Each structure stands twice: as structure tokens, then as C-alpha cells.
Amino acid sequence: xxxxxxxxxxxxxxxxxxxxxxxxxYVGVELLTAPQHRGRPVIVAGSGPRSVVLSASYEARExxxxxxxxxxxxxxxxxxxxxxxxxxxxxxxxxAIVMDIFRSVTDRVEQLSVDEAFVDVSGAIxxxxxxxxxxxxxxxxxxxxxxxxxxxxxxxxxxxxxIASAHCxxxxxxxxAPEHTRAFLAHLPVERLWGVGRRTSETLHAAGLATxxxxxxxxxxxxxALVGVAAGSHLQQxxxxxxxxxxTPVREEKSLGAERTFQTDVADTAQLKRVLLGLSHDTAxxxxxxxxxxxxxxxxxxxxxxxTITRSRTLGHPVASAHDLYTEATGLLDALGPRPQAVRLVxxxxxxxxxxxxxxxxxxxxxxxxxxxxxxAMDRVxxxxxxxxxRPAKLMDPTVPNVPPRDILDGT
Numbered sequence: 100x101x102x103x104x105x106x107x108x109x110x111x112x113x114x115x116x117x118x119x120x121x122x123x124x125y126v127g128v129e130l131l132t133a134p135q136h137r138g139r140p141v142i143v144a145g146s147g148p149r150s151v152v153l154s155a156s157y158e159a160r161e162x163x164x165x166x167x168x169x170x171x172x173x174x175x176x177x178x179x180x181x182x183x184x185x186x187x188x189x190x191x192x193x194x195a196i197v198m199d200i201f202r203s204v205t206d207r208v209e210q211l212s213v214d215e216a217f218v219d220v221s222g223a224i225x226x227x228x229x230x231x232x233x234x235x236x237x238x239x240x241x242x243x244x245x246x247x248x249x250x251x252x253x254x255x256x257x258x259x260x261x262i263a264s265a266h267c268x269x270x271x272x273x274x275x276a277p278e279h280t281r282a283f284l285a286h287l288p289v290e291r292l293w294g295v296g297r298r299t300s301e302t303l304h305a306a307g308l309a310t311x312x313x314x315x316x317x318x319x320x321x322x323x324a325l326v327g328v329a330a331g332s333h334l335q336q337x338x339x340x341x342x343x344x345x346x347t348p349v350r351e352e353k354s355l356g357a358e359r360t361f362q363t364d365v366a367d368t369a370q371l372k373r374v375l376l377g378l379s380h381d382t383a384x385x386x387x388x389x390x391x392x393x394x395x396x397x398x399x400x401x402x403x404x405x406x407t408i409t410r411s412r413t414l415g416h417p418v419a420s421a422h423d424l425y426t427e428a429t430g431l432l433d434a435l436g437p438r439p440q441a442v443r444l445v446x447x448x449x450x451x452x453x454x455x456x457x458x459x460x461x462x463x464x465x466x467x468x469x470x471x472x473x474x475x476a477m478d479r480v481x482x483x484x485x486x487x488x489x490r491p492a493k494l495m496d497p498t499v500p501n502v503p504p505r506d507i508l509d510g511t
């Protein structure tokens with residue numbers, strides 16, 4: 100049998116934007132190694148007194164627990180919750196698998212975060228079938244290869260697809276056909292539109308505009324008066340189901356890095372440098388994963404009184420090895436001289452990013468082949484056998500807790 104007719108192909112291509120969002124991704128990854136907790140309230144967070152919730156299972160969310168909530172408050176709301184420590188290397192490992200699955204279908208993949216992406220399958224229909232069949236295959240493959248579930252929304256544009264995926268969670272699939280877009284959006288609360296934060300929501304509700312349909316039906320001059328010309332026009336276009344933004348495979352990153360908040364403030368320089376080494380390896384791995392090099396390395400310190408200082412150094416040529424990041428970061432630390440207080444947080448940041456195909460990668464000490472080969476070998480081992488199998492020997496000091504860093508990715 101042949102492929103779709105020209106008319107069918109055109110119809111499929113009108114509704115070929117997928118938004119794929121992993122279901123409670125961080126919790127899901129942790130439950131792969133702790134399946135006995137399935138069905139129970141689960142909170143993923145560090146155990147320190149300053150920890151906040153990274154993610155919560157759907158069972159825990161029923162108690163009002165949500166991400167970024169202090170763990171003490173989450174425990175008060177849900178005393179029966181199981182607290183699991185986060186393993187960020189595992190999240191990166193499974194995220195890479197999921198993104199590879201998307202890219203096996205099309206190169207039109209716009210990764211939004213570690214656990215969600217837009218996928219434009221309009222160019223894959225002849226080869227892979229209608230968008231809904233592609234979505235089913237993606238969900239099935241993700242589950243087979245990772246044990247995790249994903250929800251998929253399909254629409255004629257990014258706004259509709261993203262709202263649809265949220266609407267069918269967890270473990271769902273929802274197609275919003277172009278002719279049904281206005282009706283689908285109309286009854287939703289205004290907060291479901293991108294760009295409607297707390298302040299805008301309060302303004303709209305005070306004016307009697309509670310649903311997306313209300314925004315669509317409101318005369319544009321009134322919206323302009325309420326929220327401004329640009330915001331008013333933008334919101335009404337979204338409410339009408341219009342969103343011209345294409346799926347953009349490569350997002351320009353302004354900076355990328357990692358940081359760690361200590362459970363107790365640290366004054367020892369050797370311990371700070373050991374943590375900087377781990378952060379440098381985490382950042383370098385992410386640079387390589389994104390196909391990027393950095394032209395400037397930054398150091399961030401936050402003291403016990405929350406005073407924060409940053410220092411950076413522009414490099415002679417772009418690099419992507421942990422060795423080079425560490426060399427620069429520790430040099431910046433040493434240049435600060437005696438510190439007035441113990442350190443609460445330390446971070447490494449790479450800036451002035453360029454694609455690895457646009458620059459010759461050299462090591463600062465001339466040993467680029469050795470450092471690059473060793474670190475890429477570690478990447479391959481982690482991808483094949485899972486994170487944490489191979490670590491630099493200097494990171495094995497038992498006196499330094501293996502607390503995962505917080506990744507920083509700035510594309511604004």
C-alpha cells in the first residue's frame with residue numbers, strides 16, 4: 100500500500116506539533132531503583148535543613164506538596180511521604196535516552212528542559228505515519244527503554260500542544276484538531292496561557308476575565324488597557340489558538356553551569372576546590388552533550404550571610420574539558436585571597452558559548468587530546484552503563500559528601 104494521499108498529508112501536517120512531557124520525571128527515575136514505593140507519596144529532595152522539594156509524586160501532590168517548597172513544610176503537609184535523595188546524573192542519563200528517541204524520528208526537536216520537548220513531526224509523516232501514530236510509538240519506546248511514562252499533546256502549534264499534554268497527564272495522549280482548537284481552549288482558566296503570571300492573573304480576574312474564552316472574546320482595546328498593548332495582543336492571539344513560533348532545534352544558550360549549596364557552611368579551601376572539580380566535570384559533560392564550547396569561565400560564591408560574589412575570566416580560545424574549567428575556576432578562587440566568611444554555595448559557570456563545530460577545541464595546557472579523549476570515554480561509559488560508574492579519583496574523598504549539584508542553564 101502507498102503512503103497518505105496529498106490531501107491526507109496536508110491534513111496531517113496541519114496538526115503535527117508534539118509536546119512530550121515526562122510524568123513526574125525525577126520521582127519516576129528514583130522509583131526505578133526503589134519500586135517498593137510506587138503508589139505512595141514520594142518527595143525527591145535533599146535531606147539537609149535547607150533543602151527544597153525537587154519533585155513530588157502525584158500522591159504527594161494531593162496533600163499540597165509541590166516543587167520548590169521547603170522540605171520541612173512538605174513533611175508537615177504529608178508526614179507519611181517517603182523522602183528520596185536526588186541523583187542528578189541519573190536524570191541526565193535518562194533525559195539523553197529520551198531525547199535520542201525523539202531525534203530518531205526527526206531532527207526538529209526543541210528541548211525545553213531535562214524532561215520535556217517540542218517535536219515537529221511534519222517532515223516524518225511519509226516515513227513514520229500520522230502524528231498520532233508517531234506519538235504512540237514514542238510513548239511506547241520511551242517506556243520500553245526507560246521504564247518511564249510520558250504524556251503527549253498534539254496540536255497545530257506549540258501553545259496548543261503544550262496545553263494538551265498538561266490536560267492529559269499522567270500517561271496520556273491528546274490530539275486537538277485545528278477545527279476544535281477554539282472550543283478546547285475556551286473553557287480553560289486564563290492561567291493556562293503562557294505569559295499569565297500571578298499579577299496578570301489577578302488583573303484579568305478583577306476585570307471579570309477568568310477563562311481563555313473570555314480573553315478571546317474581549318475587545319482588543321480593553322485588553323490593551325488592562326495589561327498593555329504588547330501583552331494584550333499576545334494573549335488574545337494565544338487565546339484564539341494562534342502561535343506562529345516554529346519548533347527550534349538549536350536554542351542559543353547564553354550560559355551553562357552547575358552550583359552546590361552546602362548543608363553546613365564550608366571554610367576549607369581544599370574542600371571547596373574538590374567540589375569545584377565535581378562541578379567542572381558536570382558542566383563539561385553538559386557542554387559536550389549540547390555540542391558547545393565555552394569562551395569564558397565564571398565562579399560564584401555565596402557566603403554565610405548570603406552575600407554573593409561572581410568572578411569570570413575570558414579564555415584565549417573556547418574549551419569544553421573539565422580540566423580547563425577546573426583550572427580557571429580554582430584560579431579565580433585563589434585570586435580572591437582570604438575569604439571573610441565561610442561559604443554557603445559555590446558554582447561554576449561557562450559563558451560566551453559557541454558550537455563545537457565553529458571553533459577549534461584546545462586545552463589550556465596543550466594536552467587537549469588526552470583530556471578530551473578521557474572525558475569523552477567517561478561520557479560513553481555513563482551513556483551505556485548508567486551514571487556514576489566512572490568518576491575522577493579526586494572525587495572519591497569520603498570526607499566530602501556526594502551531594503548532587505543544581506544545574507544552571509540560561510537561555511534568556
